[in-house]
Amino acid sequence: MQDFIKKIEKLSKSLNETYNAKSVVSALGDFFAENFGFTALEIYTRVANSDEIRDFSQSWVINEKADELKYLFEELSAENIIVKGEYIYYPFYKHNKKIGMLRLEGNISDDFMEFMKLGIYQISLKIQNIILAEKMQKSIDFHDSITNIAKIIESQYELNYIIPLIGEMIDKFISNHLIYIFLKDAATGEFYLAWPNMCRDENIFNLIKTITPKSVTILTNEGRTGIFPLIEENKVLGCIVTKSTDGKLTVKELEYIQQLVNQTATTINRANIYGEILKHATLDALTGFYNRRQLEERIKQEAAGARRQKTPLCAIMTDIDHFKQVNDTYGHAVGDEVLRTVSKTIRMQLREYDIAGRYGGEEFAILLPYTKLEEAGMVAERLRSAVEKKAIDISRINPDIETKFINVTISLGVHEFNPRENDGELLKKADKALYTAKETGRNQVVISEKEKDE
Numbered sequence: 313m314q315d316f317i318k319k320i321e322k323l324s325k326s327l328n329e330t331y332n333a334k335s336v337v338s339a340l341g342d343f344f345a346e347n348f349g350f351t352a353l354e355i356y357t358r359v360a361n362s363d364e365i366r367d368f369s370q371s372w373v374i375n376e377k378a379d380e381l382k383y384l385f386e387e388l389s390a391e392n393i394i395v396k397g398e399y400i401y402y403p404f405y406k407h408n409k410k411i412g413m414l415r416l417e418g419n420i421s422d423d424f425m426e427f428m429k430l431g432i433y434q435i436s437l438k439i440q441n442i443i444l445a446e447k448m449q450k451s452i453d454f455h456d457s458i459t460n461i462a463k464i465i466e467s468q469y470e471l472n473y474i475i476p477l478i479g480e481m482i483d484k485f486i487s488n489h490l491i492y493i494f495l496k497d498a499a500t501g502e503f504y505l506a507w508p509n510m511c512r513d514e515n516i517f518n519l520i521k522t523i524t525p526k527s528v529t530i531l532t533n534e535g536r537t538g539i540f541p542l543i544e545e546n547k548v549l550g551c552i553v554t555k556s557t558d559g560k561l562t563v564k565e566l567e568y569i570q571q572l573v574n575q576t577a578t579t580i581n582r583a584n585i586y587g588e589i590l591k592h593a594t595l596d597a598l599t600g601f602y603n604r605r606q607l608e609e610r611i612k613q614e615a616a617g618a619r620r621q622k623t624p625l626c627a628i629m630t631d632i633d634h635f636k637q638v639n640d641t642y643g644h645a646v647g648d649e650v651l652r653t654v655s656k657t658i659r660m661q662l663r664e665y666d667i668a669g670r671y672g673g674e675e676f677a678i679l680l681p682y683t684k685l686e687e688a689g690m691v692a693e694r695l696r697s698a699v700e701k702k703a704i705d706i707s708r709i710n711p712d713i714e715t716k717f718i719n720v721t722i723s724l725g726v727h728e729f730n731p732r733e734n735d736g737e738l739l740k741k742a743d744k745a746l747y748t749a750k751e752t753g754r755n756q757v758v759i760s761e762k763e764k765d766e
């Protein structure tokens with residue numbers, strides 16, 4: 313009896329020192345090895361509202377031997393402990409409902425069976441507490457992320473920027489499902505895949521065609537596929553689709569997605585409205601440079617002037633090296649600050665009549681009227697050097713990270729306008745030189761070969 317009490321106390325002490333699923337499995341493995349000679353221990357739990365079994369320490373649904381584990385789980389009971397080969401399967405409960413099982417490798421003994429009559433309650437309670445803590449933390453993380461993404465997108469109106477953020481966020485919290493975001497083309501009425509790059513499931517494409525302004529969430533394939541319409545102001549804007557071959561969506565996951573769907577619909581609608589306004593605007597809101605549409609208009613004007621007056625005109629195409637890495641490392645808010653700082657640094661190096669535009673993403677285009685190729689190369693090198701030396705203060709954007717300042721570099725391609733070329737060749741050839749600069753090392757200037765008039 314004294315030995316029995318000591319083991320119970322030792323089990324309690326081991327479990328009290330654990331704080332997550334992996335440490336619980338490790339501590340129990342050590343305990344059962346030392347006290348009963350078992351050589352390995354694993355814990356499996358049933359996914360809520362599902363018949364799927366997951367590895368407790370890994371938090372993912374079992375695929376290999378899934379059917380066998382499900383069968384064993386169903387057959388287990390407190391009166392029916394299963395011994396299969398070298399493995400022993402022992403159930404644990406919550407309010408008399410079976411929620412998981414231990415799998416121990418080794419030989420069963422009378423001492424073990426007697427001990428487990430009391431020990432399993434401590435083990436079960438600890439596992440339940442860990443699962444509850446994981447759910448609470450996931451809920452906290454989710455609402456923190458909702459808040460953070462709201463801050464990011466409240467000043468963003470470009471769908472090609474916003475949609476990947478939303479897709480990545482859903483993927484983070486619904487990790488055992490494939491996520492797709494479809495948008496509806498206002499002109500054609502057709503749905504197209506906006507994120508990620510590919511979806512091969514024809515059934516999904518057929519399902520989304522049925523969406524109307526009155527549609528609600530569609531769950532198919534026994535709850536493994538979900539179609540969540542994006543509807544705002546009685547208009548279908550698109551849909552979010554989740555697909556799994558493992559388990560159906562849980563109630564909590566459905567709540568997560570619905571919150572994101574509501575916010576996404578509002579954001580897309582706002583972006584569409586802003587897009588219409590932007591067609592008539594001239595400046596990019598983030599950088600203060602000309603937007604792409606206005607930049608293209610200025611190219612036409614400057615090219616026409618260069619032909620008429622027979623004056624030189626050069627273009628520089630540039631983008632920020634490894635910009636995706638900045639976003640991935642520090643977040644998109646810091647990425648925006650980098651864009652603002654780089655554009656400001658570029659503007660300070662240009663003449664008043666030089667023309668700068670945001671061509672797209674982290675790529676900028678600069679027109680240099682009355683400038684020959686050699687001079688434009690010098691300007692480009694001055695821009696490259698100024699950006700490289702500029703320390704960007706990110707402390708006010710994300711005060712929680714240790715890094716306070718970061719540096720970035722830019723690559724540049726330069727081309728001189730040839731009056732015999734069409735206007736579009738100016739940026740096209742500057743962009744080709746930029747591509748060469750990036751392919752051959754980055755943080756450098758490449759000058760396009762000058763074509764001589766015949």
